[in-house]
Amino acid sequence: MKHRKLALIGSVILAAAMVTGAFAGEAETLKIGLVCPISGNSAIAGKYITHGVDTAQAELGGKVTAKDGTExxxxxxxxxxxxxEDKTVNVFQKLIEEEEVIAIVGPDMSKCALAAGPIAQNAGCPVVATFATNTAVTEVGDYIFRACFIDPFQGKMAANYIWGKGYKTTGIMYNNADAYPTGLVDAFKEVYEGLGGEIVAIEEYSGSDIKDYNVQLTKIASAEPEALFLPNLLGELGLQIQQARSAGLTCPIVCGDSADTPEVGEVAGEAVKGVGYVSAFSAESTADAAVAFVEKYTELNPDELPNSNAELAYEATMMVANAIENADEVTREGVRNALASIQDLELPSGKMTMAEDRNPIKGGVVMEYDEEGVSHFVEAVAAD
Amino acid sequence: MNYFFQYLVYGLQLGSVYALLALGYTMVYGIVGMINFAHGDFLMIGAVGTYFIAKAFEGMRIDGTYPMLIVGLIILIAMTMTGFVATGVEAIAYRPLRNKPRMIALITAVGVSMFLENFPRALPFIGPNPRSFPTLFSTNVLKIFGATVTVTQIIMIVLAVITMSILYYVVNHTKVGSQMRAVSMDKDAASLMGININRVISITFFIGGALAGISGICYASAYPQVDVYMGSWLGNMSFVSAVLGGIGDIRGAMLGGFILGIAQIFATALNSTFGYAVGFIILIIILLVRPAGLMGKLVIEKV
Known part of the structure; x- marks a missing residue:
């Protein structure tokens, strides 16, 4: 009994000490949530995303100074x-209700952002999705932003690139069970056909469980397109590229930005040579902010170069930090308003301005894999 | 119809994986009377295991490919390993529940399946990331009737047929086989006749596991990407194949696997959106006409 009493008194003293400690000039702590796939099918993307945010953290030094000078x-x-989707919803609830974060960075996927967006919107917590390129993501509400360009822009970039290379006919194979490929295909069709190109074969498959694309690719090969557009998810592309080559499709292949990880080349092997993709960012970019970012990133992660996942996670984090600095008052609402009015923020992918529809106005690049499975910068595409 | 043979080859390729896996489902059902939903995950153990075994033998590669002897050894080790995993699962999870109502064993099987997927995922050296599967078989390409056929595809199809024949022989013409059939008919009577039921069931699981292991190697050679979740969907497809052919019948599992594989490929060729749904439509039609499956005999259980 006596011991228990002692322990009780001890813990009260300890708690009091902690409370007074908080008042004794310690700066207040703002929590920022990061939501990304650390495990599961897309864990590769999650690795780059966490490294990107690590880099942003290192650059900020764990501190921000608000407008009124408070640190x-x-x-x-x-x-x-x-x-x-379901896990994203749970994690959003936890971050917003229990951790009381001021803003959330992520998730990286459109389907997850679409599922969890309404929760943040209803709670009034600003979200900057990193790689959610589907148009509908920011239409959820005025608290939802993103760091990447949107699907129509990717589809447009791919269409412009293929048309610009002089390929007048294209075949498409895409996953019809995911919002990302369908969004890209719609935009691609509109722009490519508008330019005068012809889509000679369009084949679908339903979901990521399917690993056999031989039939679809054989059918596309029989239509003899001059280029093949594969706007599919990371885990699927390696096998698709390999099967496309063995089905006799020798034409150039162009993918969406999900092809932006070295693991695609690892699965596809030699077949990856010459495969192009549209992307948000290239580590080979020569802009000052990009060079500085790559330097810092490789300092923290000596064995890898940042890809778009890493760069967008970095940019999303910097956007939130910038918004906290410029907010009239450091609340969720204040940060939202500051996010909405970001102008000409210097980021690795160039100057970024937040548009009225909470989508950033920024440029992109076209990349191409060499025979070693390393991608190289081909050309930059400016914001339109 | 230019592509008829090409599609047939793709269908046989997919079908051979289903068939090999369905053999395991059907054997366990035929002899123990339970549906082992974890069977698909034995395929994953086989494929992921082979990835690591092949890594261990990496030093013996000549010009980037493994010599035939080493490939044989890798397959043998992987099959034995998967066989022992299956036997272990049976001894730990299913044996204590053998005399309990069937529903309990069924739910346990679902639990084992989840465990087999998530435990390797949690291990740091395996993890959730998909990996590129090493090339074990020759990637040479042949032209037959205008269709491109890889050596891997031929090996897969031939392997499936040979394995089924051996299994059919073992079950019907050997001592172990007659013990299996006896256990399948009546466990208690078989036990009274001096048959060691535990041993027979362990052997059944070992064979089923080894077959799943080899189908994992085949599947990963045709679609060279392995991850811990690859087994669950394939397991479902093979279960469908086994039911289609008449669960409990070895020839039926084979037939069901090839029918489902070929049907899915041809249906995809007609309309890629509905390709995989067609497999299930076929299942429903066949079960409406023949409720016990193509080769199955309808047994009316007396209560």
Missing amino acids: YNLEFIYMDNEAQ
Whole structure:
């Protein structure tokens, strides 16, 4: 009994000490949530995303200074959504209600952002999705932003690139069970056919479980297109590229930005040579901000170069930090308003301005894999 | 119809994976009377295991390919390993529940399946990331009737047929086989006749596991990407194949696997959106006409 009493008194004293400690000049801590697939099918993307946010953290030094001169400590909470909608919803609820974050960075996928967006919107918590390129993501509400360009822009870039290379006919194979490929295909069709190109074969498959694309690719090969557009997900592309080559499709292949990881080349092997893709960012870019970012990133992660996932996670984090700095008052609402009015923020992918529809206005690049499975910068595409 | 043979080859390729896996489903059902939903995950154990075994033998590669002897050894080790995993699963998870109602064993099987997927995922050296599967078989390409056929595809199809024949022989013409059939008819009576039921069931699971292991190697050679979740969807497809052919019948599993594989490929060729749904439509039609499956005999259970 006596011991218990002692322990009780001890813990009261300890708690009091902690409370007074907080008042004794310690800066207030702002929490920022990061939601990305740390495990699961898309864990590769999650690795780059966490490294990108690590880089942003290192650059900020764990602190931001608000407009009124108050200094805040930043605490980042990394949460795993396994690239699944239901898990994203749970993680959002946890971050908003329990951790009381000021803003959320992520998720990276359109389907997850679409599922969890309404929760953040209703709670009034600003979200900057990193790689959610589907148009509908920011239409959820005025608290939802994104760091990447939108699907129509990617589809447009791919269409412009293929047309610009002089390929007048294209075949498409895409996953009809995911919002990302369908969004890209719609935009691609509109722009490519508008330019005068002809889509000679369009084949679908339903979902990521399917690993056999031989039939679809054989049918496309029989239509003899001059180029093949594969706007599919990361885990699917390696096998598709390999099967396309063995089905006799020798034409150039162009993918969406999901092809932007070295693992695609690892699965596809030699077949990856000459495969192009549209992307947000290239580590080979020569802009000052990009060079500085790549330097910092490789300093923290000596064995890898940042890809678009890493760069967009970095940019999303910097956008939130910038918004906290420029907010009239450091609340969720204040940060939202500041995010909405970002102008000419210097980022690795160039100057970024937040548009009225909460989509950033920024440029992109076209990349191409060499025979080693390393991608190289081909050309830059400016914001339109 | 130019592509008829090409599609047939693709269908046989997919079908041979279903068939090999369905053999395991059907054997376990035929002899123990339970549906082992974890069977698809034995395929994953086989494929992921082979990835690591092949890595261990990496030093013995000549010009980037493994010599035939080493490939044989890798397959043998992988099959034995998967066989022992299956036997272990049976001994730990299913044996204590053998005399309980069937529903309990069924739910346990679902639990084992989840465990087999998520435990390797949690291990740091395996993890959730998809990996590129090493090239074990020759990637040479042949032209037959205008269709492109790889050596891997031929090996897969031939392997499936040979394995089924051996299995059919073992079950029908050997001592172990007659013990299996006896256990399948009546466990208690078989036990009274001096048959060691535990041993027979362990052997059944070992064979089923080894077959799943080899189908994992085949599948990963045709679609060279392995991850811990690859087994669940394939397991479902093979279960459908086994039911289609008449679960419990070895020839039926084979037939069901090839029918489903070929049907899915041809249906995809007609309309890629509905390709995989067609497999299930065929299943429903066949079960409406023949409720016990193509080769199955309808057994009316007396209560």
